[in-house]
Amino acid sequence: MTPPGAVQFCIRLLRRQLLLAVRRPLEIGNPLLFFAMVVALFPLGLGPTPETLAGFAPGVLWITALLSNLLTSDAVFRSDFEDGSLEQLLLAPQPLFMSVLAYIGAHWLTTGLLLAAVSPVFALMLNLPAQAIVALVASLLIGTALLSLIGGIGAALTVGLKRGGMLISLLILPLYMPVLIFGSAAVQAAVGGFPVGPYLAILGAMLCLAIALAPLAMAAGLRISIDA
Amino acid sequence: MWPIFHKFGSPPWLYAIAGAILRWLLPITLLALVTGMVWGLLFTPSENVQGNSYRIIYIHVPAAVVALAGYYVMALAGAVSLIWRMKMADVAMKAAAPVGAALTFVALFTGAIWGKPTWGTWWVWDARITSMLILLFLYLGVVALYEAFDNKEAAGKACAVLSLVGMVNIPIIYKSVDWWYSLHQGASIKFTGETSIHPSMLYPLLLMIAAFYALFTCALLLNMRAELLQREQRTQWVQKLLSKDVVN
Numbered sequence: 001m002t003p004p005g006a007v008q009f010c011i012r013l014l015r016r017q018l019l020l021a022v023r024r025p026l027e028i029g030n031p032l033l034f035f036a037m038v039v040a041l042f043p044l045g046l047g048p049t050p051e052t053l054a055g056f057a058p059g060v061l062w063i064t065a066l067l068s069n070l071l072t073s074d075a076v077f078r079s080d081f082e083d084g085s086l087e088q089l090l091l092a093p094q095p096l097f098m099s100v101l102a103y104i105g106a107h108w109l110t111t112g113l114l115l116a117a118v119s120p121v122f123a124l125m126l127n128l129p130a131q132a133i134v135a136l137v138a139s140l141l142i143g144t145a146l147l148s149l150i151g152g153i154g155a156a157l158t159v160g161l162k163r164g165g166m167l168i169s170l171l172i173l174p175l176y177m178p179v180l181i182f183g184s185a186a187v188q189a190a191v192g193g194f195p196v197g198p199y200l201a202i203l204g205a206m207l208c209l210a211i212a213l214a215p216l217a218m219a220a221g222l223r224i225s226i227d228a
Numbered sequence: 229m230w231p232i233f234h235k236f237g238s239p240p241w242l243y244a245i246a247g248a249i250l251r252w253l254l255p256i257t258l259l260a261l262v263t264g265m266v267w268g269l270l271f272t273p274s275e276n277v278q279g280n281s282y283r284i285i286y287i288h289v290p291a292a293v294v295a296l297a298g299y300y301v302m303a304l305a306g307a308v309s310l311i312w313r314m315k316m317a318d319v320a321m322k323a324a325a326p327v328g329a330a331l332t333f334v335a336l337f338t339g340a341i342w343g344k345p346t347w348g349t350w351w352v353w354d355a356r357i358t359s360m361l362i363l364l365f366l367y368l369g370v371v372a373l374y375e376a377f378d379n380k381e382a383a384g385k386a387c388a389v390l391s392l393v394g395m396v397n398i399p400i401i402y403k404s405v406d407w408w409y410s411l412h413q414g415a416s417i418k419f420t421g422e423t424s425i426h427p428s429m430l431y432p433l434l435l436m437i438a439a440f441y442a443l444f445t446c447a448l449l450l451n452m453r454a455e456l457l458q459r460e461q462r463t464q465w466v467q468k469l470l471s472k473d474v475v476n
Contacts, residue, residue, distance in 0.1 A: 153393055157386045161376050170372050171390060174365040175397050178404035206400065213396060220310070220389045228382030 003093055010098040013089075017106030031068040031111045032118055038064045039122045050127040057128040058187035061136060062143075064122075065115050066176055069144055072111050073151030074168050076103055077159045077222065086159075087226055096219040101211070104152045104218075112144025128191070135190035135200075142203040143183040149207075149214040150175045156221030160228050178206065236316050239456050240465040246449040257446050260439035268432035275429075281345045284338050286433060290440035292335035292360065296398075298328035298444055299363060302370070303395035306388030318384035319459070321391065322374060323451035327444060329367035336360055355406040362401050366394045380459070 004012065021028055042060045046052055053060075080086040089099050119140055120133050128136065154172035161167065186199035235241050268286035275282040302324035309317035339357060340350045351357070370387045377383030425433070460466045 153389075157373065157390060158376070160382070163376070167372060167376050170365070171369045174362045174369065174401070175393065177362055178397070178400050181404045181407075217389055217393050221386065224382050224385045224389065228377060228379040228386075 006094045006098045009092070009094040010102045013099055013102035014105050017103060018109060021106065021110045028110050028114065031072050032114055034068045034071065035064055035115055035118070036122065038067060039126065042126070054127040054129065054191075057123060057126040058132065058136070058184045058191060060126060061119060061123060061128070062140075062180055062184040062187065065112075065119065065140055065144060066147060066180055068115060069111055069147040069151060070169060070172065070176070072107065073148070073155050073172070074158070074165055076107050076152055076155045078155075081159045081225070086222065090223060090226055096222065097215045100152065100156070100215045100218040100222070104148050104215075107152070108145045108148040112140070112148055115144060116140035128187075131193070132187050132190035135196040136187045138196070138200055139183045139186040139203060142200060142207055143179050146179050146203065146207045146210050147176060149210040150179070153214055153217045153221060156218040156225060158225075159222070160225035179203070182206070237314060239316070239460050239463075242316050242319075243453055243456050243465075243469075246453050250446060250449050250453075253442060253449075254446055257439060257442040260435060260442060264432050264436040264439050268429075268436060272429050272432055273426075278346055281342065284342045285429075286436045288335060288338040288342060289433060290437045291331050291338065293437055294440040294444045295328055295331035295335050295360070295363065297441070298324055298331060299366070299391070299398065300395065301444075301448070302328060302367075303391040306391045309384060310388045310392075318388070319452050319455050320448065321388060322384060323448050323455055325367055325370045325374070325387070325391075327447045327451060329364060329371065330447075331440075331444065332360055332364040332367060336364065355402075358405045359398075359402045362405075363398070366391075366398075370394075 003009075039060065042056065043053060046056060077086060080089070090096060092099070116137050119136055123133050123136055150172055151168075153175075154168040157171065158168045182199050182203050186196050186203070189199060190196050264286065269283050272283070274280050302321050305317045305321035305324060308314055309321060336357070339360075343352065344350050370391055373390055374383045374387050377386060457466055457469075
């Protein structure tokens, strides 16, 4: 029997990860619930007047999406590290580059994609002007993929540590900042009636760079974590 | 080239050579620092608009320049330790992180002190200031990651990967915050084109920048020597060295 090729292997891994996620639907719901609750905190803290909320809405929605992505990043490799399947993955003949992309793809499909899909509801609750909603969804679609890739680096580096949770935030939050800047700027531009394309293009460019480089760092990080 | 490469892998050799360098570099650094400081603080003309408060430039700018350069030193040392498995590069990387963090903090702190009389505020979310703050976070992240690992060999490798990721990110972070919001003045000293700072103020500044580079090197070497002793504490050469110190 010949082993599957890299792409085929990657697709099978992706299906496995998605299947695992679908078997626990409540866990998929957790980041969305977190998103909803944190969004609800802002009117309580900033005051409920529609004008105030509309002004803060682009930043609030983006920061909240970033935080829910951050909190789920920690778990990307953890269960497979604990039951030893990650070690098998490292021994597999297929390149680790593609395998980690499958993990990140599954992570994005179960968090970022869903966050982007439900974000219009919360945008309306925060009184975000309607013309900005398309920009919000588009920037979240690209931006959360970027966040998942960066978060994966932190997850790979800390997966072997007992107390990774706080540490991973310290490692990757500084790296999240450019994504936040361009993501919320895209939404703000849409609110002001300015073209959104340039911001999305920059986010897309950063995503291309991250797809090419982040898996290398993740693969190196996983090897280090397994060796330790 | 190879013999020297192998020598770098030898802790006692590195310990000795670092000590030999420090013996003459430390006095030179002190001399340069004192000269630059006295020159800058007492003998340069005061500035037209800012009066005497601009003189903090002689600490602020060198600290900021060397803090940034220090990150590249750390990341390159990390790369060397990852690629050639050179333990001593790992020591250098580990030693560079706290020094760089301290310099970044000094740059931010002096910037705040300078900002109060000139801009009327301690802190603004300006591009350069924000990227220096993020640089501080990146340094502290490396320190925190190193401390989190029990296995110090893995800790070194993980930090090397993290600092390389940070190195790719620094230009992106810098450009993104630059584009985001800028209040800080542009660069006055340029390698190409006209330098917009008067020579009487420029020369002490250049001296201070050189002195801070030397200071960074001294701190790095001192830190590396301490780290070497700690890592090699069970080996014969350290035992011998320490017992000799006790006898003397």
